[in-house]
Amino acid sequence: MRSIRHRVEVLKAMAHPVRVQILEELLKGVKCVSDFEEFLEISQPNVSQHLSLLRRFGVIDYYMDGRLRCYFLKDPIVPDLITLIKKDYIKELPAPACCPVTKKGKYPRERRR
C-alpha cells in the first residue's frame, strides 16, 4: 500500500491548477512541452518546472523524440483522480446522527478521559 508520504505527494502534485490542466491534457495522449505552451498561459520555463515536479513525484515520465520530450502519464491513480475531482456531488455528507447543533449535545461515544 502507498505510504502516507507517497499518498500526500500525489495529492500535492495535483494541488495546482496548472498541473491539473497538464494532467487532463496528458489523459488525451502524449504531449511535448511546446504543446502545453499553446494552451497554458504561462512561460516555457514554468511549464518545464511543473513537468519536472510531476516527474519527480513519479506521476509522469517522458521519452525523447529528437529534440522533443514527449511526456506521458505514468501513475495509474491519475485518471481515477481526475474523474473524481470532476464528479458532481449533489450534497454534503449527512451530519452525524447525534449532531445536536445546540450546545447541549452528547459526544457520540464515551469520552476517554
Added chain:
Amino acid sequence: MRSIRHRVEVLKAMAHPVRVQILEELLKGVKCVSDFEEFLEISQPNVSQHLSLLRRFGVIDYYMDGRLRCYFLKDPIVPDLITLIKKDYIKELPAPACCPVTKKGKYPRERRR
C-alpha cells in the same frame, strides 16, 4: 458543479500528512480536538490550526458539545478521495504504444508546427 479551482483547493487542503491523518480518522466518526492530540505528534494549537484550515476550505465542520468541538466530515469528496489514495495499484499505466525509448521515435500524432 464545483469549479476546478475549488476542487484544487480541496486537494491542497488534503495535501499535508497531518491533515490526511485527521481526515482518515474522521472517516471513522466524530472526533474532538483532544482525540487528535492522542495520536498526532503535534501540539494542540497546531491541531487546531489544521482543523481550522480544513474548515475554512469547507472540508469539515464541527458542532459544540459543552467545551468540546466535535468535528465531522462535510465535503462528500473526502471519503472517495481517501479510498482512492489508499488503493493499491499493481502497475504503472502502459507506456504509449509508439514509445521508442531510443531517440529515433516519431511523435504519435502529426506535429503542429
Added chain:
DNA sequence: TCTATATATGCAAATATTATTATATTTGCA
C-alpha cells in the same frame, strides 16, 4: 465567583512554493 479544562487565536520565524528572468544544454539540419 473561581478554577481547571478544552480549544482557539495572533504573531513571528522557518520553510516551501511559485513565477520570472537569464542562461545553458541538446539536437536537427543547412
Added chain:
DNA sequence: TGCAAATATAATAATATTTGCATATATAGA
C-alpha cells in the same frame, strides 16, 4: 561546423504555508 529550435536549469524574488509559542476565550463545575 554553426545556427536555431526545444527544452532544462539556476538564481532570484515574491508570496504562501507551516510551526511554535504565548495568550485568549469559553464553559463546566466547585
